[in-house]
Amino acid sequence: MSATWDLPDFDDHEAVHFFRDVESGLRAIIAVHSTHLGPAAGGVRFWHYGDNGRAVTDALRLSRGMSYKNAMAGLPMGGGKAVIQADEARTKTPEMLRAFGRAIASLGGGYVTAEDVGMTDDDMVVIRNETDHVAGLPVESGAAGGDPGPYTALGVFLGVKAAAKRALNVDSLTDVHVAIQGVGSVGGGLAKLLAEEGARLTLADVNADRAKELAAEYDGEAVDTDSILSVEADIVSPNALGAVLDEESISELRCSAVAGGANNQLATPQDGQRIYDRGILFAPDYVINAGGIINVGLEYLGQGDEQEVKARIAKIPDRLEQVWQESAECGDPAADVADRIARRLIARS
Incomplete structure (x- = not known):
């Protein structure tokens, strides 16, 4: 079996983490492509992949894309991405989300998550119980953050x-x-x-x-x-x-x-x-x-409000x-x- 770094989509990623929590059923991958500009930021995708190899490929490709996206958007953040391997019924529980939050916390701030396909801002609230390294949380009107x-x-x-x-x-x-x-x-x-x-x-x-x-x-x-x-x-x-x-x-x-x-x-x-x-x-x-990551990135960094978010999106x-x-x-x-x-x-x- 090939090692992760032998895969076609491995692009000198700094780290690829595999997490398993038997009690909650969590199976997750967090790929960190680059932290050169700052913590690796990128959402978590909740998806049923046909096989584990496809999940790894998605994490590798998406995390590299986040490095490029954050750099081109002028954000002081690197690129990372997480995928949670869902079962065919797309079973998602608070226990699973909290286990994922603990996985993020174990990386000591090297990865910051937010919602992606299959995830919501309410899910981010659950994850937030276990780690501060999360964005895309519900916010008051006029603030940066919330659904990207x-x-x-x-x-x-x-x-x-x-x-x-x-x-x-x-x-x-x-x-x-x-x-x-x-x-x-x-x-x-x-x-x-x-x-x-x-x-x-x-x-x-x-x-x-x-x-x-x-x-x-x-x-x-x-x-x-x-x-x-x-x-x-x-x-x-x-x-x-x-x-x-x-x-x-x-x-x-x-x-x-x-x-x-x-x-x-x-x-x-x-x-x-x-x-x-x-x-x-x-x-x-x-x-x-890049509009979504600009929004949640500024939320996490505490840099500006919704008006600032839209001003930066206008530069796309x-x-x-x-x-x-x-x-x-x-x-x-x-x-x-x-x-x-x-x-x-x-x-x-």
Whole structure:
């Protein structure tokens, strides 16, 4: 059996921790990619993986993405990520969450958690009973913190507007056709913001009824999840799970730009080149979806309120434009350019 550091997605991670609490049923992985800029910050994903190897791969890829995301967002935080291996019934108990909190506490502040897929701000309250190294807690109106989803959606919305300006040469989203894959907290919030701007929407989600409901509300169209990426649209916006852009799906794209909030959208490093070769503008996910970590990061650091959070999120289009401009000048894919910039920021060649 290969060691963790022999896995393709191991990127000189500083540490990968495995936790097991028999009494509560907790099985968790905390991957710390880098603490060069500060404590490794990144949410915890509660998910049923088909096998343990997939859970490890997710933790490795997501933690590396958090290093890049936090660096590009200008946060004094490193990158980490946790995954909790859920059973098929998605059984989650307070005892399991408290055990996870104790696992975080054992790292002495090296990792800071918040909610991700399958987790809520109420779950963070339970975890907070065992450790101070947690963000995304319920907060009063006007304060930084709470559910990061709406802030991620806001950043993605601003990124979609930037992509439309760059790829379509338009200043308004009126009648711009956006195909959204995944209409949960982020994708659903994005759909609302886009509809308010007059965009035309095509939606898909594993919860087909949810997609149909939102499509009816926003005068859009709902399609099945198998066809959403090949819909003829101005912009395709992946907002579900990662690795959806591979050789096959990229060949079927019929859009001018891809700009969405899902983490790790590219299945392999070569897929950034494939999108570039097709002349499709790509918004690197960890740049466009940084709104949530900006929110909970400032909460944890005690630096500013909701107004400050939104002011920092408003800078996301400028970061995307920097990546796109450098890509245009050097002829390298936007995904590669963003990686280079992020790695310089965290002092990796």
